[in-house]
Amino acid sequence: MPHPHYRRIVTDLRDTLGIDAPIVLGPFGGLSSIELTAAVSELGGLGSHGLYGYTPERIRDTIAALRERTARPFAVNVWLTTGDEVAPAEVDLGPRIAELAPLFEELGLPLPNPPAAFLPELEAQLEAVLDAAPAVLSVVYGVPDARFVEAARERGIRLIGTATTVAEAVALDEAGVDAIVATGAEAAGHRVSFLAPAEESLVGTFALVPQVVDAVRVPVIAAGGIADRRGVAAAFALGASGVQVGTAFLRTEESAAPPSHRRAIAEATDTTTVLTRAMSGRLARGIPNRAMRMLEDAEVLPFPAQNWLSGQFRAEAGRRDIGDLVSLWAGQSAPLARRDTAAEVFAELLAGVPG
Numbered sequence: 256m257p258h259p260h261y262r263r264i265v266t267d268l269r270d271t272l273g274i275d276a277p278i279v280l281g282p283f284g285g286l287s288s289i290e291l292t293a294a295v296s297e298l299g300g301l302g303s304h305g306l307y308g309y310t311p312e313r314i315r316d317t318i319a320a321l322r323e324r325t326a327r328p329f330a331v332n333v334w335l336t337t338g339d340e341v342a343p344a345e346v347d348l349g350p351r352i353a354e355l356a357p358l359f360e361e362l363g364l365p366l367p368n369p370p371a372a373f374l375p376e377l378e379a380q381l382e383a384v385l386d387a388a389p390a391v392l393s394v395v396y397g398v399p400d401a402r403f404v405e406a407a408r409e410r411g412i413r414l415i416g417t418a419t420t421v422a423e424a425v426a427l428d429e430a431g432v433d434a435i436v437a438t439g440a441e442a443a444g445h446r447v448s449f450l451a452p453a454e455e456s457l458v459g460t461f462a463l464v465p466q467v468v469d470a471v472r473v474p475v476i477a478a479g480g481i482a483d484r485r486g487v488a489a490a491f492a493l494g495a496s497g498v499q500v501g502t503a504f505l506r507t508e509e510s511a512a513p514p515s516h517r518r519a520i521a522e523a524t525d526t527t528t529v530l531t532r533a534m535s536g537r538l539a540r541g542i543p544n545r546a547m548r549m550l551e552d553a554e555v556l557p558f559p560a561q562n563w564l565s566g567q568f569r570a571e572a573g574r575r576d577i578g579d580l581v582s583l584w585a586g587q588s589a590p591l592a593r594r595d596t597a598a599e600v601f602a603e604l605l606a607g608v609p610g
Contacts, residue, residue, distance in 0.1 A: 268474040268496035271433050272391060272413055273328045275299035278487075278604050279436075279476055281501025282332030282393060283444070283510070284308070285573075286584070289317070291509035293324035294597040303330040303393060303499075310375050311383035318387040328390035330415065335397035336377050337449055341557045343369045351564055354553055358568055358580075367567040373559040388412055395447035398430045415476070419448045419456040421466050426450065428471040436499050437467040439479030443502045443586035445539040446530070453538035457530075461493070468494035482591035487607025502585050503592040503600045515578025519544075523589035534569075534582045536561030542583035546572075 268277045278300035280292060284307035292302035304321060306314055314331070321329050348369045359366055384392055385406055392407060393415035399407070407414055408431075416427030417436045424435050438447065439460025448456035460479035468475050477490035478499035490498045505512050506520045519542050528540050533550035536558030541547070546565065555561055565582070572580035594600045 268434060268476065271474060272301055274301050276601075276605055277476075277497030277608060278601060279303060279330070279497060279499040280504055281443070281478065281499050282330065283501070283505065283584075285582075286505060286511045286516075288509060288511040289320050289324055291504060291507065291511075291597055292321060292329055294509050295504070295601065296325045296327040296329045298598060298601045299327075300601060301328060301330055301391060303332055303391075305332045306380065306384075307332075307334050308374055309380065311379045314380060314383040315387050318384075318389050321389075330391035330393050331384060331389050332393045332395065333377070333380055333384065335394050335399065335449075337396050339557065340374075341560050343371065343373060343560070346556055346560045348556075348560065348564065351553065351556060355564070355568070358549070362568055362571050362575075362580075364568065364571055370563065373563045385410055385412070391415060393417065393436070395445070397449045398426050399432070401430070404431045417447050418467060419446060419453070420450065420458060420463070421470050423448070423450050423456075424467040424471050424475075428473055432473065434474045434476055434496075435467065435471055436476045436478050437464045437495070438499070439463050439477075440540075441480035441587040442478055443505070443528075443540055443589075444584040445535070445537055448538075461489070464490060464493040464495050480586060480588045481604075482586075482588035483593075483603050484605075484607030486588065486591075487604050488609065491607075491609050498604065500600070500604060502589050503594065503604075504597060505584070506589075506592045506595070507597045507600060508595055509597045513573050513576040513578065513581065515576050516581060516583055519578055519583045520585050520589045520592050523585055525587060525590060527589065528585050528587055532561070534562070534565050535559070539582075539584065540586060542585050542589075544581075544583055545579040546581065547583075 276299040280295040282303035282305040284305040287305040292304040296302035388410045395417045414432040416432040418424035440457040446453035474496035476497040477495035482503040
């Protein structure tokens with residue numbers, strides 16, 4: 256049944272994804288929570304849960320846990336490989352670990368040992384998703400291959416691709432995805448460009464969305480800088496069939512962001528966020544803090560080596576709520592993220608959906 260506050264609107268996106276409201280939760284990597292994902296789905300939108308770095312077993316457990324919390328459609332998100340990823344044997348981690356020794360000592364952590372692998376194998380992750388068959392899989396950093404698209408279709412899994420340029424959107428459309436997120440440079444977190452360097456793909460949401468709408472055949476979901484009813488209305492005026500919202504939901508009490516991260520979002524201004532490669536080795540938007548400045552002052556390793564390195568102290572900092580030592584991902588709409596619960600954010604966004 257539709258959410259009681261939802262005015263039924265027939266849109267391609269709603270029909271495609273089996274949802275009541277064309278509102279999608281942005282998938283967070285380490286900040287996803289079962290509670291927030293399920294809450295957005297229960298409200299009538301599409302909850303999303305990031306699977307970055309998850310083993311196949313953890314993927315199956317996460318999808319099972321989500322199914323226990325909601326019978327509504329939800330999405331899980333996987334990072335595709337771009338070909339520029341490095342393996343532990345290809346980088347010298349020793350000097351960088353030594354440089355961070357005082358920080359590990361400050362946190363009471365032993366110096367980390369280089370891992371056998373930085374990330375689980377993508378193929379194993381995708382097979383786990385196929386086995387668990389969630390309603391929706393969203394992908395970033397590339398185009399799913401034809402074999403996987405067909406396998407997902409056979410299992411009834413809808414596919415959402417993510418584009419930062421028109422060319423990327425066209426590539427996804429030609430590959431057969433069911434919807435495309437057009438994510439503008441205003442958005443929080445990683446710039447998920449895959450056809451050109453991220454620094455050359457910084458198209459703003461207001462310019463990107465209508466151009467993508469004109470270039471593809473599938474529903475377009477606008478992302479980047481949308482945090483209230485005005486942004487939603489603007490996205491639909493530009494031709495979008497739905498919106499994806501991250502920062503406004505990241506601030507809510509249901510997210511896995513520590514309190515210091517939520518406070519940083521609440522205190523941000525329009526010019527607070529910056530783009531940096533320091534935290535992970537890939538370009539991402541967040542709020543500067545001690546960790547970012549410290550890592551920017553040294554050599555930034557390629558992805559995912561840099562992400563593994565910073566993760567060795569970020570995990571403990573997150574557990575202890577040390578906001579100066581975590582990745583404070585946030586978008587340029589952070590000052591508009593004024594609500595404390597997922598239900599409040601959802602109601603505000605829903606008010607902008609055209610009737």
